[in-house]
Amino acid sequence: MKTLKTKHLPWAMGMLLAATMGPAIAQSPTPALPTAEQTDPVKLGWMLGSPPPADKVIRFVDGSGYKFPQTRWSFSNFRQLVPTTQVPRGTGAPVALPRALRDDLDAVSFVPLGKNTPMTWGEAFNANYTDGIVVLHKGRIVYERYAGALRPEGQHISMSVTKSFFGTLGAMLVAEGKLDENATVAKYVPELKDSAFGDATIRQVLDMRTGLKYSENYLDPTAEIWAHTRAGGVLPRPPGYQGPQTFYEFLQTVKKEGEHGGSFAYKTVNSDALGWVIRRVTGQSIGQLLSERIWARMGSEQDAYFTVDSVGNEFAGGGLNAGLRDMARFGEMMRNQGRFNGQQIVPAAVVQDIAKGGDKSAFPQANYPTLPGWSYRNMWWVSNNEHGAYSARGIHGQAIYIDPKAEMVIARYASHPMPNNPFNDPTSLPAYMALAKHLMK
Amino acid sequence: MKTLKTKHLPWAMGMLLAATMGPAIAQSPTPALPTAEQTDPVKLGWMLGSPPPADKVIRFVDGSGYKFPQTRWSFSNFRQLVPTTQVPRGTGAPVALPRALRDDLDAVSFVPLGKNTPMTWGEAFNANYTDGIVVLHKGRIVYERYAGALRPEGQHISMSVTKSFFGTLGAMLVAEGKLDENATVAKYVPELKDSAFGDATIRQVLDMRTGLKYSENYLDPTAEIWAHTRAGGVLPRPPGYQGPQTFYEFLQTVKKEGEHGGSFAYKTVNSDALGWVIRRVTGQSIGQLLSERIWARMGSEQDAYFTVDSVGNEFAGGGLNAGLRDMARFGEMMRNQGRFNGQQIVPAAVVQDIAKGGDKSAFPQANYPTLPGWSYRNMWWVSNNEHGAYSARGIHGQAIYIDPKAEMVIARYASHPMPNNPFNDPTSLPAYMALAKHLMK
Numbered sequence: 001m002k003t004l005k006t007k008h009l010p011w012a013m014g015m016l017l018a019a020t021m022g023p024a025i026a027q028s029p030t031p032a033l034p035t036a037e038q039t040d041p042v043k044l045g046w047m048l049g050s051p052p053p054a055d056k057v058i059r060f061v062d063g064s065g066y067k068f069p070q071t072r073w074s075f076s077n078f079r080q081l082v083p084t085t086q087v088p089r090g091t092g093a094p095v096a097l098p099r100a101l102r103d104d105l106d107a108v109s110f111v112p113l114g115k116n117t118p119m120t121w122g123e124a125f126n127a128n129y130t131d132g133i134v135v136l137h138k139g140r141i142v143y144e145r146y147a148g149a150l151r152p153e154g155q156h157i158s159m160s161v162t163k164s165f166f167g168t169l170g171a172m173l174v175a176e177g178k179l180d181e182n183a184t185v186a187k188y189v190p191e192l193k194d195s196a197f198g199d200a201t202i203r204q205v206l207d208m209r210t211g212l213k214y215s216e217n218y219l220d221p222t223a224e225i226w227a228h229t230r231a232g233g234v235l236p237r238p239p240g241y242q243g244p245q246t247f248y249e250f251l252q253t254v255k256k257e258g259e260h261g262g263s264f265a266y267k268t269v270n271s272d273a274l275g276w277v278i279r280r281v282t283g284q285s286i287g288q289l290l291s292e293r294i295w296a297r298m299g300s301e302q303d304a305y306f307t308v309d310s311v312g313n314e315f316a317g318g319g320l321n322a323g324l325r326d327m328a329r330f331g332e333m334m335r336n337q338g339r340f341n342g343q344q345i346v347p348a349a350v351v352q353d354i355a356k357g358g359d360k361s362a363f364p365q366a367n368y369p370t371l372p373g374w375s376y377r378n379m380w381w382v383s384n385n386e387h388g389a390y391s392a393r394g395i396h397g398q399a400i401y402i403d404p405k406a407e408m409v410i411a412r413y414a415s416h417p418m419p420n421n422p423f424n425d426p427t428s429l430p431a432y433m434a435l436a437k438h439l440m441k
Numbered sequence: 442m443k444t445l446k447t448k449h450l451p452w453a454m455g456m457l458l459a460a461t462m463g464p465a466i467a468q469s470p471t472p473a474l475p476t477a478e479q480t481d482p483v484k485l486g487w488m489l490g491s492p493p494p495a496d497k498v499i500r501f502v503d504g505s506g507y508k509f510p511q512t513r514w515s516f517s518n519f520r521q522l523v524p525t526t527q528v529p530r531g532t533g534a535p536v537a538l539p540r541a542l543r544d545d546l547d548a549v550s551f552v553p554l555g556k557n558t559p560m561t562w563g564e565a566f567n568a569n570y571t572d573g574i575v576v577l578h579k580g581r582i583v584y585e586r587y588a589g590a591l592r593p594e595g596q597h598i599s600m601s602v603t604k605s606f607f608g609t610l611g612a613m614l615v616a617e618g619k620l621d622e623n624a625t626v627a628k629y630v631p632e633l634k635d636s637a638f639g640d641a642t643i644r645q646v647l648d649m650r651t652g653l654k655y656s657e658n659y660l661d662p663t664a665e666i667w668a669h670t671r672a673g674g675v676l677p678r679p680p681g682y683q684g685p686q687t688f689y690e691f692l693q694t695v696k697k698e699g700e701h702g703g704s705f706a707y708k709t710v711n712s713d714a715l716g717w718v719i720r721r722v723t724g725q726s727i728g729q730l731l732s733e734r735i736w737a738r739m740g741s742e743q744d745a746y747f748t749v750d751s752v753g754n755e756f757a758g759g760g761l762n763a764g765l766r767d768m769a770r771f772g773e774m775m776r777n778q779g780r781f782n783g784q785q786i787v788p789a790a791v792v793q794d795i796a797k798g799g800d801k802s803a804f805p806q807a808n809y810p811t812l813p814g815w816s817y818r819n820m821w822w823v824s825n826n827e828h829g830a831y832s833a834r835g836i837h838g839q840a841i842y843i844d845p846k847a848e849m850v851i852a853r854y855a856s857h858p859m860p861n862n863p864f865n866d867p868t869s870l871p872a873y874m875a876l877a878k879h880l881m882k
Contacts (some may be wrong), residue, residue: 047753051753080524083521091742094532094533279491325532
């Protein structure tokens with residue numbers, strides 16, 4: 001494994017490695033990759049200079065925005081690569097998060113999964129290629145640290161953390177009776193009638209228990225993930241590309257495989273189908289809806305933004321970019337049963353439904369070695385652990401982690417060279433629990 | 442003129458018409474075009490729906506974002522068309538502009554240039570295809586109105602109003618001694634040594650008194666404006682395009698024509714040359730510099746953003762997108778001799794140098810029929826009128842207008858079908874003076 005030349009691995013190749021090396025990595029979470037310090041994007045000079053030197057330029061068209069270590073810059077600058085839409089925070093004063101910084105947290109010690117030697121919280125920052133992390137305890141910022149290309153006033157791509165926002169909005173619409181969780185997708189989006197989603201229920205989509213012929217195997221050039229991301233403009237298209245031009249055009253091509261309602265099967269395309277349903281039901285873009293329902297109401301510091309396809313459809317699978325403190329605000333709102341800034345923003349019943357988790361028996365088949373006993377509900381990952389923690393999770397280490405028992409919320413952005421979270425879970429999940437226990441003392 | 446089919450005119454064709462019809466339009470400021478009400482982008486459904494119908498889609502690649510009436514949507518949504526960078530406002534509370542709305546202003550009457558029949562301030566809003574307008578009097582918002590695709594929390598492209606921000610930053614660096622206005626561009630950017638800019642002084646560039654072989658005649662397919670905008674990714678490129686890939690690559694190709702230091706000659710490319718100088722001297726992107734020097738310091742409500750080329754160079758000629766109230770804040774800061782939010786943001790001497798204007802004798806040759814007696818200084822337009830008004834101006838009706846005597850600042854965004862300001866000046870400039878006199882009563 002040490003001979004792997006990961007330096008110029010495209011994103012997808014990294015995904016492949018992640019998929020195939022998952023079990024191995026649980027034993028060895030730190031393969032021989034350039035370190036976080038060695039790949040600091042400012043030190044490396046990515047996109048710095050007027051103009052940047054040719055070998056320091058990162059662009060969409062040549063795919064360099066998806067290569068490590070260029071990702072250490074691009075994850076904080078996606079708006080330079082693809083079209084985006086605004087998620088307005090409004091124009092008033094943000095609701096400041098109280099600060100009560102502590103200097104004892106860097107020394108908190110934990111044992112990484114699959115290891116015997118302890119590591120400290122402070123060491124985990126670089127081990128995970130963290131771009132920024134904020135910890136709230138009882139609603140106050142007790143820890144905040146940034147690195148590389150991210151600043152407090154900047155935005156970072158949240159990858160699949162995005163899905164949890166869509167799941168929350170979807171569950172809110174169900175709670176309000178605007179969306180029937182037992183109705184089929186085709187009821188709301190007739191254009192999907194003949195696709196795999198046609199007879200899937202909203203609930204099955206929300207919990208990703210659909211039977212879809214949709215492979216995320218990045219080794220297979222015919223895997224549907226390629227058509228999906230090319231259609232949405234997430235990845236560059238080859239010359240002469242004639243395939244679907246948008247996310248929604250692609251969704252109509254997804255075929256059924258097996259039955260709906262079976263095991264949890266994490267397939268990004270479910271989130272995009274949910275996004276279409278939400279847009280259709282509300283008549284709003286997700287940027288407008290998220291702003292009106294959540295983002296502006298919780299007193300966010302910054303506008304967020306979505307990456308969008310060529311007709312303005314948000315990438316529900318991974319296109320939300322936002323400030324780190326605003327991600328922490330969202331987590332804190334969830335921790336407070338949906339109440340924040342003097343308002344009930346998300347119905348308490350929706351938060352409780354997420355926190356109590358999905359069907360645990362439907363989860364093990366999905367084979368997540370770092371998530372034993374977890375479940376999936378409304379596009380959230382639920383630990384079902386002794387603290388009742390649940391999390392929004394995105395590849396390369398993006399996370400919002402809510403620990404109700406410890407009254408702790410963690411928001412983290414990272415640009416880990418390996419996409420799948422089994423690569424950073426070993427130095428993250430036990431660190432979160434150790435920090436929670438330390439804060440509870 | 443009534444038979445002109447302007448509906449599907451591309452931007453450039455509109456520019457051509459503006460250039461050729463300028464004198465005629467001074468006599469007849471309202472050609473037979475669809476009205477503002479008829480082209481309301483929400484009523485027309487541009488980019489609305491999930492997904493938008495094919496005939497309501499606006500895209501960069503086919504140039505539809507530059508066609509009227511699609512521009513009524515795209516001017517408020519440029520981030521969906523091209524790459525952008527952030528101009529952070531910071532994360533704290535914005536400095537609210539006090540509100541003292543008046544209901545007597547819509548009735549203020551004026552006579553449009555070249556007309557005999559009066560028009561009211563309220564009527565001028567649609568006559569100018571206004572997307573939003575804010576009027577400050579003595580620092581308080583006395584009038585605020587939006588239409589179409591723009592909202593208070595949204596951003597609109599400011600077109601060449603952008604240039605005045607670059608000119609102000611440049612003049613600040615001169616005042617600080619970081620930039621020698623008598624030195625040549627080549628001193629700071631050796632890459633421009635063999636271009637027309639090589640022996641132009643910073644002062645000549647700041648005042649656009651350079652001798653450049655650079656045509657903005659949109660009728661001529663060989664005009665340099667085409668190469669400039671294609672290089673910067675402002676306009677789509679034809680298949681097989683082999684020309685310059687960035688603004689700065691293009692700048693190096695600009696040839697000299699005549700001598701520097703002669704008449705004022707408005708050529709967008711000067712602003713991009715200044716942008717390169719500023720970036721080189723400060724070592725910062727313009728987004729960072731503008732944020733640190735002005736945008737965050739004046740307590741802006743919103744992040745602004747720049748459209749950028751493929752390597753992240755800002756379009757200095759016209760790429761700043763911002764909230765309307767923040768544009769008014771900037772104007773108010775200038776009106777207060779650079780002081781705002783308890784800080785001296787721009788040196789008073791810089792503001793005074795702008796307000797007193799450039800060489801009036803250098804201006805008439807440029808032939809602006811609606812701007813008699815005006816001059817140009819530090820990329821600002823100076824009226825030299827009885828109120829000492831000066832303005833940042835952008836095509837299609839973008840403006841910041843500062844009237845020191847009336848203690849009035851106007852910020853306006855518009856999507857007038859005809860780009861050049863002789864099309865909206867007749868119903869704007871006399872309206873501003875009438876409003877100023879009304880507010881002084």
